[in-house]
Amino acid sequence: MPHSVSPGESPSHSDNDEVIPDAPQTNPPSNVSENKEPENTENEASNDNLADLLFDEDDDDEFPASSAPGTKDSDTAMPDAVDSAASQPAKVDTDTMLAFYQRLFPFRYLFQWLNHGIIPSPDFGNREFALTLQNDAYLRYQSYPTADLFRKDILRMNPSRFEIGPVYNTNPRDRKTLRGGQMKPISKELVFDIDLTDYDDIRSCCEKANICAKCWQFVIMAMKVVDTALRDDFGFEHIMWVYSGRRGVHAWVCDPRARSLPDDRRRAIAGYLDVLRGGAQSGKRVNMKRPLHPHLSRSLDILKPYFAQTILVDQDTFVSSEQAQRLLTLLSDKSLNEALRKKWESSPDRPSASKWADIDALANTGKGGTLNPATRRDAQDIILEYTYPRLDSEVSKKMIHLLKSPFVIHPGTGRVCVPIDARKAEEFDPLSVPTVTQLLAEIDAYDAENPSTGAGTDAVEGEGSVPNESDARGSRRMQDYEKTSLKPYIDYFRSFIAGLLKEDRGGKRERSEDTTEVKTESMEF
Structure with a gap:
């Protein structure tokens, strides 16, 4: 596929690789956020807060029935976490x-x-x-x-x-x-x-x-x-x-x-579906161009509810200071980073859902009381980084x-x-x-x-x-x-x-x- 239209950063191909054209943007599935306005390069939603990023409304005779002895199994209902x-x-x-x-x-x-x-x-x-x-x-x-x-x-x-x-x-x-x-x-x-x-x-x-x-x-x-x-x-x-x-x-x-x-x-x-770049310690792994490719826009719609529940609640991924620091490195606004760091250091056990809400609250205190477009882009990339398939x-x-x-x-x-x-x-x-x-x-x-x-x-x-x-x-x-x-x-x-x-x-x-x-x-x- 042409490098300019790949949903992720274009994968490196050998010279003889055959490339696949981009997906047409006509008639997208109902859950795809279609980008009809070319001048809207920020892929913005109508409501400028992080909550909007998360909460959008024949029978065969093959098998012998021999009398081979079966061993009784001791399996019982398993708890959520399995050792x-x-x-x-x-x-x-x-x-x-x-x-x-x-x-x-x-x-x-x-x-x-x-x-x-x-x-x-x-x-x-x-x-x-x-x-x-x-x-x-x-x-x-x-x-x-x-x-x-x-x-x-x-x-x-x-x-x-x-x-x-x-x-x-x-x-x-x-x-x-x-x-x-x-x-x-x-x-x-x-x-x-x-x-x-x-x-x-x-x-x-x-x-x-x-x-x-x-x-x-x-x-x-x-x-x-x-x-x-x-x-x-x-x-x-x-x-x-x-x-x-x-x-x-x-x-x-x-x-x-x-x-x-x-x-x-x-x-x-494989390159088309491979969005994450580098390893877990390699810095920001998702950095998408805007407007988002239709595949990524659709994927974001699929993944937002999972981010809200799995990442912020079930896993409580950002509760630790290490993960919170990792989250801050994915936000490009330095003044916002410093304000969030001070707030989180004063409340070290603050849950992930609250920390995510803090980004929204502090970012909206700027000029006009709306979310900075760069912060909105960062938030979308973060959702993809933590939920997009790791193939x-x-x-x-x-x-x-x-x-x-x-x-x-x-x-x-x-x-x-x-x-x-x-x-x-x-x-x-x-x-x-x-x-x-x-x-x-x-x-x-x-x-x-x-x-x-x-x-x-x-x-x-x-x-x-x-x-x-x-x-x-x-x-x-x-x-x-x-x-x-x-x-x-x-x-x-x-x-x-x-x-x-x-x-x-x-x-x-x-x-x-x-x-x-x-x-x-x-x-x-």
Whole structure:
């Protein structure tokens, strides 16, 4: 994208990077503050105070119901703050992991998702998988022609987790027989990674691997900003968010157009979304030109309520003298800084909400009793600095990057990496995501209460499988996942795949009906 129109400071690109044009400012979403007057370079609201910146008004038979023993889980309702040593289960043992793969892991649906259809194709067969074994050995360039062979190898290897890489132009297992440079990645979902450890300098409730309901709000606001930008500015539709199992989320943008993006386009999109500059100790990290780019104006509208609640109240971020000093360095008015410093030093325990109100009160005592335009700009930049998504942009820039598969078990917490419906992001509670031992116990409890329930089969869709196999009475056998709290997550995954496959089928028909027309996918937005 041109340097002059990037929402943040323009990222450094190599000379051969392809750039993406700016988003059009016509027909913005209803929550976007549209800048129609070019002479209004301050992006001012009608009311000149800081309060205005914050308070604007198919059934399948894949999963065997074997009688593998389940271990009773001791998980109970967790408090807001979670101590990793006290609350997280010990490393998942190999027998429990194997039982999970045998009884619960959705191999068929994962195959359909990555294969973009039910008939095996190179989209799956040339896909790289990387397995982390129980002894921490790391096996790259694994590939599988069918879902059945994929499942059999996972059961044989019983990895503690596995990651998903790109689709290559040839089978990645054959790399050693090829000359250097002959094996090249040709497609991969556009991915994003958000980790709460990147917020450790501003979250006061937890640190490192620990999370709670208060600091999870940072993830929610990041999901909303990124998801909205990907949909509204780039036109992507099939975006799946997945809980990492401990302290973050991953986004998989699965549209056909996104999967085929070359690395220079991926870097450009990552740069578009990357607004924060430098590290926590590098001074002001947000310094936006005015009028604000439409993406930033929209993001500010999304983030202002979170700043008011999460930063000023829940985290009380500015209550400490160190954070208060940091806040002062982000205000350019020296006389205002000195007045605020004196006021806060006389009341060292003054809460963050009061300190934010002090900026408003003291700034409005100047000429005309209105907020200095520079202070208003500073306030907007501060809101963005403390709430805007902190992305690990390196994850997004290269097609060859590997990312942990959905539905694997996080080895540190025992929790399943489940998908999240972004439309209901605020309803998702990472601390209530089931652990593997909890799920196996739920199966045992269900079977004990319903002894007549038929057992499933080991078949998966592919060679020798019998979809929707029924018991002797003609009723479909309930799959093990349906007996557990994993069911809503797998059901959501299935619905996501259905929408994706519908678009893929439509795109293939379109290409086959008109092979003479060369279609280009514009990245303009």
